[in-house]
Amino acid sequence: MKDKNLYKQILGLSGPWEVIKVDLSIEDEEVDIEISYKSNKGTCPECGAQCSIYDHRDERRWRHLDTCQMKTYLICKTPRIKCEKHGIKTIDVPWAESSSRATLLFERFAIDLLLASKNQTKAAGILRVSFDTLHHIMAKAVERGLSHREHEDIKHIGIDEKSMKKGHNYISVLSNSKKRCVIEVSEGRATRSARTLINNGLTDKQKAQLEAVSMDMWKAFINAVHKELPNASIVHDKFHIIKYLNDAVDKTRRSEARKLKKSEDKTLVKSKYLFLKNQENMTDKQLTRFKQIQELNLSTSQAWAAKENFKEFFNSETINDGKFFFAEWYQDIMDRSLTKMIIVGKMLIAHSEGLLNYIKHPIDNSVAEWLNGKIQEIKVIGRGFRTFENFRIAILFFLGKLKLYPQESQ
Ligand SMILES: [Zn+2]
Known part of the structure; x- marks a missing residue:
C-alpha cells in the first residue's frame, strides 16, 4: 500500500x-x-x-x-x-491543468458522473467532494468548452426569457435551434441584458452573418437586436402569438360567461378547457358539448374560430399573401366586434414586420421552449441556485453542447 x-x-x-x-x-x-x-x-x-x-x-x-x-x-x-x-x-x-484543484483523471470522472446523473448533489456525494469543489470543476469545464467552441456560421438564433426564482427574477437565454443548444445566458431581461447576451454569445463575424432571430414581441429584446444585430431580421415566434390569441379567447369567454350568468344562462359555465383543448384530445362528452355551444354562435365561439383561422397565416407563401390574409382576418374580427381579439390584432399590426418576416424565415422558438423546459429541470434538481453565475455554469455545462473534458487526458 x-x-x-x-x-x-x-x-x-x-x-x-x-x-x-x-x-x-x-x-x-x-x-x-x-x-x-x-x-x-x-x-x-x-x-x-x-x-x-x-x-x-x-x-x-x-x-x-x-x-x-x-x-x-x-x-x-x-x-x-x-x-x-x-x-x-x-x-x-x-x-493536472494549471489552475485545477483536481487531477485530469478526477475531473474527467467528475464530468462523466455529472453528465450521467444530471445531479450535482448526487455527484458531489459519490465523489466525496464539497459542492464548491464540484462547482469549480464544472466552471473550469465550461470555460474550457467555451474557449474551444467552434465559431461556425449561425443563421438563426432564438432569444427567450426564463424566470430564475419565484417573483420577478429573470434570465435571458440565447439558443441555437439547429444544434439544439444554449449559446449563452445573461441576468435580467432588459435591453442591456439582451445586448450583453448577444455580445457574449456571438463573435463579430457571427453577428454579421446572422440572418434571423426568433422571439416574442418583447420590446427590450427588439431594441437589443436593432442595436447589436442590424443585419438580422426579427421573426416573432408563432407559439407566443398563438398563446396571446388563446388568452384573448379565454378573456372573451370569461366576460361572456358573466353576462350570460346574469340572465341565468349557464351555457359557458365550466367551459374553459373546451376552448383551450385540441378537439382530438376531447372526450366524446366534451366534444358534443363543444359542438352544441358552437351552434349558438356566441362571441366566444367566433373568437375561437378567429384564433384557429389565424394559424393559416403561417402557411402564407409570399409576403403579399400574408398581408392580404392578415387584412381580411383583422377586418373580420373588427366586423364581429371581438374586442379582446382586436387588442391582439392591434399588437400584431404594431409588430407587422416581425410577423411577416416569418414568411421569409420560417423559424420559431420551439427549440428555445424545449431548452426552457430543460433549464427548469436543472433549476429544480439544483433546488434553486444561490447566484446567477452558478446557474449559468450549470445551464452551459448541461445544455451548451460544449467539449467539457480536459484536453490532455485520453
Ligand atoms: Zn519561455
Whole structure:
C-alpha cells in the first residue's frame, strides 16, 4: 500500500517526477502521495525552452481518483524555472491543468458522473467532494468548452426569457435551434441584458452573418437586436402569438360567461378547457358539448374560430399573401366586434414586420421552449441556485453542447 513505485505506475509518472512519500491516514481514510521533481532543468510553459530550476512553490494538493476506497491526494512543491524570454514561471505538472484543484483523471470522472446523473448533489456525494469543489470543476469545464467552441456560421438564433426564482427574477437565454443548444445566458431581461447576451454569445463575424432571430414581441429584446444585430431580421415566434390569441379567447369567454350568468344562462359555465383543448384530445362528452355551444354562435365561439383561422397565416407563401390574409382576418374580427381579439390584432399590426418576416424565415422558438423546459429541470434538481453565475455554469455545462473534458487526458 505504501509502495512508492506502485504509485508512480498508477499515476503514470515518468522522467524526473518521482513519488517520494506515501502517507496513509486510516482515521481520515486518506492517502497523500508526495511527488518531487528530480532534475535541475525544466520546460518553460510559454515557449518550451529548457531552463534552469529557479525555486519551488509552496506545497499544493490535487484531489485524485480514490485508491483502495480512500480519498487520494497528490502533493507537490511545483518547481519554477527562469526563462530568458518569459521570466520566472511555474512548470506544468503532467497530472493536472494549471489552475485545477483536481487531477485530469478526477475531473474527467467528475464530468462523466455529472453528465450521467444530471445531479450535482448526487455527484458531489459519490465523489466525496464539497459542492464548491464540484462547482469549480464544472466552471473550469465550461470555460474550457467555451474557449474551444467552434465559431461556425449561425443563421438563426432564438432569444427567450426564463424566470430564475419565484417573483420577478429573470434570465435571458440565447439558443441555437439547429444544434439544439444554449449559446449563452445573461441576468435580467432588459435591453442591456439582451445586448450583453448577444455580445457574449456571438463573435463579430457571427453577428454579421446572422440572418434571423426568433422571439416574442418583447420590446427590450427588439431594441437589443436593432442595436447589436442590424443585419438580422426579427421573426416573432408563432407559439407566443398563438398563446396571446388563446388568452384573448379565454378573456372573451370569461366576460361572456358573466353576462350570460346574469340572465341565468349557464351555457359557458365550466367551459374553459373546451376552448383551450385540441378537439382530438376531447372526450366524446366534451366534444358534443363543444359542438352544441358552437351552434349558438356566441362571441366566444367566433373568437375561437378567429384564433384557429389565424394559424393559416403561417402557411402564407409570399409576403403579399400574408398581408392580404392578415387584412381580411383583422377586418373580420373588427366586423364581429371581438374586442379582446382586436387588442391582439392591434399588437400584431404594431409588430407587422416581425410577423411577416416569418414568411421569409420560417423559424420559431420551439427549440428555445424545449431548452426552457430543460433549464427548469436543472433549476429544480439544483433546488434553486444561490447566484446567477452558478446557474449559468450549470445551464452551459448541461445544455451548451460544449467539449467539457480536459484536453490532455485520453
Ligand atoms: Zn519561455
